[in-house]
Amino acid sequence: MSEAPLRILVVDDQALVRSGFAMMLSVEPDIEVVGEAADGAESVEAATRLVPDVVLMDVEMPRLNGIDACRSIVAAGTAKVLLLTTFDRDDYLFEGLAAGASGFLLKNTSPEELADAIRTVGRGYALLAPEVTRRVIERSTATPTPAPDRALEQLTPRELEVLTLVGKGLSNAEIAQQLVLGESTVKTHVSSVLAKLQLRDRVQAVVRAYESGLVLPGE
Structure with missing residues (x-):
């Protein structure tokens, strides 16, 4: 008997981006997009209502940003959060990790890498993009x-x-x-x-x- 598909909630304040991610992921047989949200506040409500396995979360959004929404979702034990952003900034990275994100990817990630990242996070593992891993290491090794x-x-x-x-x-x-x-x-x-x-x-x-x-x- 095959495993149930991973349930995904896509969160981004741009409708075209949300639908693009949803369409991209819908072709994967082991991934099911169960909902979308346009900002962090909506994502917290949707995560409670839909109980997804993974929330694919943009960082910069109105009302409630992705990092604060991530903190609420993780604290509630509702789902795992994979943060996705175009902004290659250290403050987002370390605040996101501190908020409990299970992964952090940049939006230049390929569709295949994104699907694999969702599978990794959905199985309970943490994941960082290679660029992000380097930033973590550099920050961690600042003291010689x-x-x-x-x-x-x-x-x-x-x-x-x-x-x-x-x-x-x-x-x-x-x-x-x-x-x-x-x-x-x-x-x-x-x-x-x-x-x-x-x-x-x-x-x-x-x-x-x-x-x-x-x-x-x-x-």
Whole structure:
């Protein structure tokens, strides 16, 4: 029996952009656009009413911007939020991540990349565009000599190894292959790392790996 399609709410203040995204995603057999909203306030109401799996959210909108709407939706546990914007700005990026966004993409993303991003976020993983990942890393490594991270002492040697590979951007499958482990075992290790370090998702794990010096720029 096949899985139910991922339910998507598209949020953008431009009607043509909303319909374009909806049309683009409607051709994907495993994705269903269940609604649209024209601003952040509408998106919060629609997310409560429609209970989508993922909200594809523009950042700059009237009444309530995408970051504040994201914060409300995530706090309510209604859906995961994938922020999408044409504005390549650090303040949007870090405010969006702090608001609980599971992903952040620029609007120059291809249709295939957008669909894959929605699938990734819908499955419970965090996702950043490559350009965005670089910004996170640059901000996290602004201090040349990171202070010792005592919290890492809670981790087992294997969990520390897994965190390092997560920080390098490897997926669970890639980590499993490199460490010669089952993918389910890796998933368990990742969950344990997130719980012990009180991290929300893999994005925060990547940032923590760089902040603590486990991974260095260019590795």
